[in-house]
Structure formats: structure tokens, C-alpha cells
Amino acid sequence: MINMNRYKRHIALSEIGQAGQNKLLKAKVLVIGAGGLGCPILQYIAAAGVGTIGIIDLDTVEISNLQRQVLFGSASIGLNKAEAAKIRLQDLNNTISITSYPKKLTHQNAITLFKNYDIIVDGTDNFETRYLINDAALITNKPVVFGAIYKFEGQVSVFNYKNGPSYRCLFSNQQEKEQSGNCGDVGVLGVLPGIIGSMQANEVLKIILDIGNILSGKLLIYNALNYQTTVLKINKSEAEISKVLDKKDSFKTKTSSFNCTSEVRKISIAEALKKKNIQLIDVRETSETPKIDSIAITSIPLSDLENNLDKIDLKKEIILFCQSGKRSKQAVSILKQLNINNCFSIKENSSEIKKHLENI
Amino acid sequence: MTINVKYFGLIAEITTCEKERILFTKKNVSEFLELLYLKYPSLKNKDFQVAQNQELVSQDALISGHELALLPPFAGG
Numbered sequence: 001m002i003n004m005n006r007y008k009r010h011i012a013l014s015e016i017g018q019a020g021q022n023k024l025l026k027a028k029v030l031v032i033g034a035g036g037l038g039c040p041i042l043q044y045i046a047a048a049g050v051g052t053i054g055i056i057d058l059d060t061v062e063i064s065n066l067q068r069q070v071l072f073g074s075a076s077i078g079l080n081k082a083e084a085a086k087i088r089l090q091d092l093n094n095t096i097s098i099t100s101y102p103k104k105l106t107h108q109n110a111i112t113l114f115k116n117y118d119i120i121v122d123g124t125d126n127f128e129t130r131y132l133i134n135d136a137a138l139i140t141n142k143p144v145v146f147g148a149i150y151k152f153e154g155q156v157s158v159f160n161y162k163n164g165p166s167y168r169c170l171f172s173n174q175q176e177k178e179q180s181g182n183c184g185d186v187g188v189l190g191v192l193p194g195i196i197g198s199m200q201a202n203e204v205l206k207i208i209l210d211i212g213n214i215l216s217g218k219l220l221i222y223n224a225l226n227y228q229t230t231v232l233k234i235n236k237s238e239a240e241i242s243k244v245l246d247k248k249d250s251f252k253t254k255t256s257s258f259n260c261t262s263e264v265r266k267i268s269i270a271e272a273l274k275k276k277n278i279q280l281i282d283v284r285e286t287s288e289t290p291k292i293d294s295i296a297i298t299s300i301p302l303s304d305l306e307n308n309l310d311k312i313d314l315k316k317e318i319i320l321f322c323q324s325g326k327r328s329k330q331a332v333s334i335l336k337q338l339n340i341n342n343c344f345s346i347k348e349n350s351s352e353i354k355k356h357l358e359n360i
Numbered sequence: 361m362t363i364n365v366k367y368f369g370l371i372a373e374i375t376t377c378e379k380e381r382i383l384f385t386k387k388n389v390s391e392f393l394e395l396l397y398l399k400y401p402s403l404k405n406k407d408f409q410v411a412q413n414q415e416l417v418s419q420d421a422l423i424s425g426h427e428l429a430l431l432p433p434f435a436g437g
Contacts, residue, residue: 037437125437148434150369155434170416171409171433188436219416221368221431228378230366232429233415 002095007049020209021049025096027208028052030117032105032133034081035059036193037123037147037200039071044201046089046096050208053089054117056101057081068190105129107254110136119204121145123197127173134159134167138241139248143207143216147200152189154196156220157234158203164216168240192224264332267344269356272319279316283331284323290350294357302327305334312340321346321353361385365396366429371408374400390419392428408432 002025010016010024027050031038034057046053061069061076061084069081076084082100089098101113105124110132114120120142122133130148137144143161147154159166199220206212221230272278282292283302300308302322312318318335320328320343328345335343346353366379386392389410397404409416409432413425 033437035437123437125435127433127435130435147437149436150432150434153369153434171407186436193437219431230368230429231414232411232431235416 006093006095010048015211016209020211023208023210024049024205025051027119028054028117029119029121029204029208030054030056030113031121031123032056032129033123033125034069034071034085035065035123035125036068036149036188037197038081038121039069039085040194040197041121041123041147041201041204042085042089043071043092044198045204046093046098048201048205049093049096050204052097052099052117054099054101054113055082055085056103056105056113057085058102058104068188068193070194105132107132107136108252111140111252114140114142117142119143119145119207121147121200121204123147123200130167131173135244135251138166138244139251145200145203145207147196149188149192149196151187152192152224154192154199154222154224156196156199156203156215156222157218158207158214158216161207161214161216163236165234165236166241166244168244169237170219170234172237172240189224195222195224264329264336265344266325266329266347267319268347269321269353272344272346273360275317275319277316278319279313281312281318281320281331282322283320283327284350288323288350290354292350292354292357294354302331302334305331306338309338309340314340314342316342318343319346320344321348321350324349363392363423363425364427366427368430369432369434371403371406371430371432374402374406384423387422388419389417389421389423389428392423393419403430406432 004011007021010021011018029045029050031042034042034055042055059081061072061079061081063077066072071085071088080102082102086098086100114136120133120137122130122144124130133144137160144159146157146159146167203215206214217234219232219234280297282297282299285301286299298311300311320331322328325345325347332343332345362381362383364379365382367375372378384392384395386395408430411429411431412421413427
């Protein structure tokens with residue numbers, strides 16, 4: 001028997017009571033992405049007693065995540081995010097069931113996974129996965145609690161809720177246009193995903209409890225700098241939804257081609273030098289130091305990579321590095337999108353690379 | 361007539377303001393956007409949706425309201 005004392009502040013609310021708490025304990029929620037949005041979502045739904053929680057994330061915790069991903073501490077660095085989150089959440093609430101999926105969400109696994117849950121929560125950081133979540137949720141008829149951020153602004157909505165609009169009714173995928181902030185290294189105010197993720201957790205709890213007004217058919221936009229909150233009405237587009245449902249039989253055969261930084265192949269400088277036929281590319285700006293000149297290196301700043309593809313020797317394995325390893329990962333992603341696949345990003349930073357080369 | 365136009369996210373970075381009043385004589389949203397592209401040419405390549413009076417509308421919607429908003433999708437998480 002679960003000690004209900006844990007939830008007495010919920011039970012004290014006439015809108016929740018013991019019956020509402022029982023609904024939470026029976027609910028099954030899948031959170032996709034245990035990052036900036038995923039951390040506060042998971043923290044609040046676990047604390048609230050959502051009885052079954054799934055967490056899917058392939059990424060590992062990096063030190064630069066700790067500025068906003070509040071479930072993790074220094075001891076989590078290097079661990080898979082889904083697994084590190086599970087450890088922390090199980091300590092927060094050991095009476096609920098938590099399953100971690102340390103893998104990438106794909107067209108192949110999404111449908112089976114979604115069928116085991118009542119509500120899907122989108123805490124991802126790229127458009128391709130957002131469309132994949134939307135489509136798989138349409139096919140399995142599950143509501144999606146959506147959140148997304150850009151610098152100081154956030155968006156929240158609930159899609160596919162009781163036949164409401166879907167993400168494609170809001171943004172049909174205009175791939176020929178430039179989209180802002182797809183993974184990469186866009187800056188973000190650390191507390192913003194905390195606010196937006198908490199709003200998502202709020203929607204999850206309201207859906208389970210069947211209280212209040214759900215943000216279905218509405219997009220809330222929040223600006224952390226001036227507290228401006230805008231709510232826009234979204235109309236359902238049957239045409240957009242039919243396009244997805246008509247192709248549901250071939251859904252699993254689609255490839256998830258998109259690669260965020262987690263998919264970039266990394267290599268140590270020592271391993272790279274063991275390869276026979278390589279081209280080393282420095283993607284730092286030419287003014288950056290330390291200069292590395294003890295070995296043949298091609299300099300192509302990331303900012304001008306796409307204009308200098310002729311400098312890349314496609315017959316060789318391409319090994320990229322930069323100051324910290326971040327831009328070289330981005331460069332690998334860009335090259336992959338251009339179908340240049342034989343690329344690796346060096347794990348070490350420029351000082352470590354220089355030192356290694358000097359000690360050979 | 362004039363209309364209030366609100367910008368969000370990356371769109372507001374291009375326009376360098378979050379809202380402004382714009383004088384226009386156009387009838388529908390796509391004609392209005394053509395006018396806006398003259399002022400901000402780089403908007404043309406950006407993905408965004410338009411809302412009129414807090415409701416998302418298609419590009420052929422007639423301009424009837426007092427406020428338009430240009431809303432880009434956000435990816436971050």
C-alpha cells in the first residue's frame with residue numbers, strides 16, 4: 001500500500017482528492033528527451049505520482065547541460081541522460097515505475113513504444129523528431145504535450161487531444177525554408193526551459209486529472225524578458241492529418257535521416273592518426289589559437305564551410321576539430337546533410353590535440 | 361489603413377522590433393507579406409505562420425483585423 005501522506009497536498013484539493021490522485025498513479029506518460037524541457041517535466045510528474053513514466057534519450061550528460069538541466073549533477077556527466085534521470089527520479093519517488101530507454105526515437109520503434117503510454121511529452125530539440133512524434137501520436141491516437149524554446153521565448157501546446165489539431169496543423173513542414181534553432185548551439189536562458197517544461201508538466205497533470213482548460217487548439221507563446229504571454233488559436237487541418245494517416249502502413253519503413261550532434265561519430269586524436277588516409281580539417285576561425293602546424297592541416301572555418309567544399313578531399317576520411325569539439329560536431333552534421341558521410345569529430349580540444357602532436 | 365504587426369523569435373531578430381504599426385493598402389495576407397518583404401528582404405526565406413487577431417490564418421485570408429503576428433517554429437528543448 002502506497003503511503004498517501006506523500007500526496008496529501010494534492011488530496012487536500014477538492015479538484016483532485018483521493019480519486020484524482022488515483023488517476024495520477026494509474027497514468028502512463030512517455031517523456032521524449034531528458035534535456036532542458038525534459039528535466040522539469042520529469043521532476044514534477046514523478047513528484048506528483050504519475051505511476052508509470054518512460055524516458056527516452058540517446059544523449060549523454062555534458063557539463064554544458066548543467067546550466068539548465070536541473071536533474072543532473074556533476075556525477076551524472078558522461079552517463080546516458082535517460083538512465084541518469086531515472087536514478088534521480090527514483091530517489092525522488094520510489095513508489096512509481098520508471099523505465100529508461102537509452103536510445104534514439106525512430107520510425108521503427110515509435111509506434112510500439114507509444115502504444116504503452118497514455119500521454120506523450122515532446123521535450124526534444126529538433127524539428128525532425130517533433131514531426132516524427134506528431135505523426136506517431138496521430139497514428140496511435142495519443143495526445144502530445146508540446147514545448148519548444150528559442151533563446152528567451154517558449155511555445156507550449158497540446159496536440160492530438162480529443163481529435164484536436166496536430167503540430168502539422170500549426171506548422172506544415174516547409175523544408176525549403178530556413179528554420180530557426182534546430183539543435184545546434186543556440187544560446188538559451190537557463191531558467192526558460194524550466195518555465196516552459198513546468199507548463200508542460202502542468203498540462204500533463206491537467207489532462208490526467210481532467211481539470212481546467214487544456215491548451216488544445218491553442219499555442220501559448222511566453223517571453224521571459226517582458227512576461228508577454230500570447231495565446232493564438234490553431235485550427236485543425238484535416239488535409240494535413242489525412243496525409244499522415246493515409247501513409248500509416250508505410251510509417252515504419254521510413255528512415256529517420258536526421259542527425260543531431262549526438263549522432264556524430266567522435267574519435268580521439270590518437271585513433272585518428274592511426275588511420276592511413278585522412279584529411280585533418282581545422283574548423284576554427286583562422287585567428288584562433290593555439291595554432292597547430294606540426295602536421296598537415298586544412299583550415300576551413302565553420303562559418304564558411306559550405307563555400308569551401310572543394311577543399312575537402314572526398315577520397316580520404318575527414319577528421320575535423322575545433323577549439324572545444326562543439327563546432328567540429330556541427331561541421332560533421334552539416335557535411336552529413338550534404339551527403340559527405342566519411343567524417344569524424346575529434347574528442348579532444350585544440351590544446352590537447354597540439355600537446356598530443358608534440359609528444360609523438 | 362494601418363495594422364499592428366507582432367514578431368516572435370527569429371523573426372523579431374530580423375525586424376529588430378517586437379511590434380510595429382504598418383501602413384498598407386493590401387487586401388490579403390500574402391499581399392501584405394510581399395509588402396513586408398520589401399522592408400525586410402531576409403524574411404522571405406524564413407519559415408513562419410501568420411496569425412490575425414490571435415488566430416492562425418492561411419496566406420489567402422483577407423485582412424480584416426487590427427493585429428497580425430508572425431510566428432516562427434521553435435526547435436529548442
